[in-house]
Amino acid sequence: MALHQFIQRLLLLGARIDKLPASAAPSAPGELLPLIEAVADAHRRFDERAIHFGHRYRSGFWAIYLLSAVAVLFAVMPLALGWDTANHRLHPYAGLWALGEVMVISTVSAIYWLGHRRHWQAQWLDARTTAELSWYLPLLAPLLDFSKRAEDANWYLRVFDPGQHLRGGSEVAALCERIEPLARRLLANAWSDREFDSCYAQWAIDILEQQRRYHYRIANTQHALRHRVHKVNSALFGLTAVGALLHLAVHTLLLSLVTTFFPALGASLHGALAQSEAYRLGTTSERLVRELQSAIERIRATLGSDGRAGDAVALKAAIEAAIALILEEHQDWHLLVRPHNLPLA
Numbered sequence: 404m405a406l407h408q409f410i411q412r413l414l415l416l417g418a419r420i421d422k423l424p425a426s427a428a429p430s431a432p433g434e435l436l437p438l439i440e441a442v443a444d445a446h447r448r449f450d451e452r453a454i455h456f457g458h459r460y461r462s463g464f465w466a467i468y469l470l471s472a473v474a475v476l477f478a479v480m481p482l483a484l485g486w487d488t489a490n491h492r493l494h495p496y497a498g499l500w501a502l503g504e505v506m507v508i509s510t511v512s513a514i515y516w517l518g519h520r521r522h523w524q525a526q527w528l529d530a531r532t533t534a535e536l537s538w539y540l541p542l543l544a545p546l547l548d549f550s551k552r553a554e555d556a557n558w559y560l561r562v563f564d565p566g567q568h569l570r571g572g573s574e575v576a577a578l579c580e581r582i583e584p585l586a587r588r589l590l591a592n593a594w595s596d597r598e599f600d601s602c603y604a605q606w607a608i609d610i611l612e613q614q615r616r617y618h619y620r621i622a623n624t625q626h627a628l629r630h631r632v633h634k635v636n637s638a639l640f641g642l643t644a645v646g647a648l649l650h651l652a653v654h655t656l657l658l659s660l661v662t663t664f665f666p667a668l669g670a671s672l673h674g675a676l677a678q679s680e681a682y683r684l685g686t687t688s689e690r691l692v693r694e695l696q697s698a699i700e701r702i703r704a705t706l707g708s709d710g711r712a713g714d715a716v717a718l719k720a721a722i723e724a725a726i727a728l729i730l731e732e733h734q735d736w737h738l739l740v741r742p743h744n745l746p747l748a
Contacts, residue, residue, distance in 0.1 A: 528741060
């Protein structure tokens with residue numbers, strides 16, 4: 404478990420997060436199974452890379468914010484414990500707290516330096532984009548006309564307006580070029596098979612349903628996380644206010660610890676939550692739950708009572724619009740995350 408996952412699970416202890424039941428695994432048409440197998444290795448490679456750097460980047464900014472609060476704690480502990488007083492028996496060891504503070508600040512600086520030098524965020528975004536685009540290539544393939552000579556190897560450039568969606572890098576184009584002969588052979592007569600259109604439509608619906616359930620869980624998780632951090636921050640700042648009022652009547656150095664560390668911890672939690680864009684991610688996922696449901700209904704509307712597509716052109720248009728929706732969501736996420744890059748807390 405990555406650090407950011409552990410912290411969020413800790414924050415969400417006892418929280419009830421509404422989830423939809425797991426859906427059945429999508430069953431692809433037989434014509435597309437070899438194509439799915441052909442892209443599986445590339446997708447798995449980029450997906451593992453995206454997970455690796457995604458964990459590093461997100462754990463990095465959570466660590467930076469929380470360790471900054473720990474540095475404040477180390478700075479105030481000698482005063483709170485009375486070790487700064489010359490006649491205290493542990494006064495000779497007061498410097499250990501300063502050494503600990505320096506070590507914490509050095510760790511924060513090291514995380515920041517490593518994250519920038521090794522491009523954690525950029526590698527995460529690039530790998531995630533390539534993994535997403537490679538994953539949807541088999542779904543996109545039946546929408547292309549492989550009988551015509553194409554100028555672009557990248558299938559996405561043939562179907563969508565190049566100015567509207569992310570297209571990935573040369574890896575996606577190279578993968579398209581490699582699997583195109585296979586796709587051309589597999590799909591040469593696919594649309595003339597009356598079973599293919601219904602299987603293809605149901606497969607697309609199942610994929611979109613998986614995405615809908617995923618975003619439903621993300622929306623509720625982000626909402627619960629925001630609510631829990633808000634409650635923790637309210638408690639921390641409430642205790643700070645009580646400590647400040649008590650300090651007027653009771654002069655104890657421990658109250659200095661409360662009024663110094665608790666606001667720093669609350670600010671760190673708020674900063675990390677803002678860095679993760681929990682509000683906007685949750686709001687976007689809520690919207691996508693509705694839009695994906697609409698996309699599913701549009702595909703179903705092209706099918707007759709017997710489950711077969713009465714109009715192949717309408718079915719293709721509905722699936723193309725659904726893929727465009729997924730690409731738009733990924734582009735929005737990309738633009739949302741890119742401006743943040745491990746700011747020092």
